[in-house]
Amino acid sequence: MARYDRAITVFSPDGHLFQVEYALEAVRKGNAAVGVRGTDTIVLGVEKKSTAKLQDTRSVRKIVNLDDHIALACAGLKADARVLINRARIECQSHRLTVEDPVTVEYITRYIAGLQQKYTQSGGVRPFGLSTLIVGFDPYTAVPSLYQTDPSGTFSAWKANATGRNSNSMREFLEKNYKETSGQETIKLAIRALLEVVESGGKNIEIAVMTKEHGLRQLDEAEIDAIVAEIEAEKAAAEAAKKGPPKET
């Protein structure tokens, strides 16, 4: 009889948890995802790999609701994501039941991260192979937040972050170009970051916008195409304005 209580995630002689690091590799192979926090809007964007013609695109939603005021996007193993999302959704409702209050973004992030950590310290299981970007507005204070968790179970708050494929380039772009934005500007910043690593076009990007009043709203292809066109126009105008050698910042 095989014993399933032996831990798979154990320390290496030089202090690494290799299973966790391999899980991070799986995340790095997953689709690109970006999150940007504005003053009144938070935007999540994911790369949509070309869908097969016969596939119903509505069944492959990559940005999901955890509750009316919290949304999640992730990069990595999608099957693991489904399990984690279900547990998080249950916890959101359980919290509403036991303290008669919706969860704060920090609470549910802490819960998800705690869950991911549990699976790095238990027998017979492997870590979840995904990093999540969690966004939302806190129920009473209406403060917008963006958090990221990873397979090791750590989490932290961000003004803007990216995960998945080519996340480093996206993060560099965001570090260079981030400023406090609101409304449409936040959406544009998120799309610009995604366009750094993804072929442009509404077909390859999925964007969801969260506001305090309207909750989570998925943008449809036409809207995304329109914004992409705006961005390209702005880029072209900026190029034209530069005459001679490019400026060094």
Place this chain on the structure above:
Amino acid sequence: MMKLDTSGLESYTSQFGASSELSGGISTSPSFELPSITDFDGFQKEAIQMVKPAKGTTTLAFIFKEGVMVAADSRASMGGYISSQSVKKIIEINPYMLGTMAGGAADCQFWHRNLGIKCRLHELANKRRISVTGASKLLANILYSYRGMGLSVGTMIAGWDETGPGLYYVDSEGGRLKGSRFSVGSGSPYAYGVLDNGYRYDMSVEEAAELARRAIYHATFRDGASGGVASVYYVGSTGWKKLSGDDVGELHYKYYPVVPSPVEQEMVEE
């Protein structure tokens, strides 16, 4: 020994792993061994009857414009014997929340202290105070899970949180009610009479304190199981404050001072 199966009450998350280190800290599913008796239902009824008279007390609380007023007597009785005249029936859960004691003194004291611990842990984990709603729900869920095991608790949770003043009644049957006026205990009918008659939402703190004091006094006057000292606490935006603790005997003579009555007929020595 018969053991009650409380696995249905276990929280969802602790299903994985099952060891208590994974679920961390305070265990969520209570269970203790029950006596092996042929007629368990009868035994249960008898146990409840034994404890019931101990709700000999008067406590009250009400919300008004300035906050919450909480008052209680201080007598503990065992049948016809007064075991103490100086019981603290208003329990300080934390600096901005109070609980009242009615029923089993040990049960109330222990579970209120336990609630205080849970509230503090909530504060530490979530970096903000727990709401009165949340605290009362935590207590109600705990009491519900011990339903039928003989706990006797009739308490009011009063406090001030982000949404303003809050008042909940929670009992050992698992009931939980939100309200603005409550009185609990054997003296409550008398207290309700005075409280309902004199209540106005826009009273000042002094007026409300005097109303609470008078209601407790009248209950101690008529109910044998209530007496001792009438304590009055006020919960405002900055937390609770004890306003007064007056001996009800002295209150009697304050409200009804002795007036020497004129002698109608004098006995004349013939």
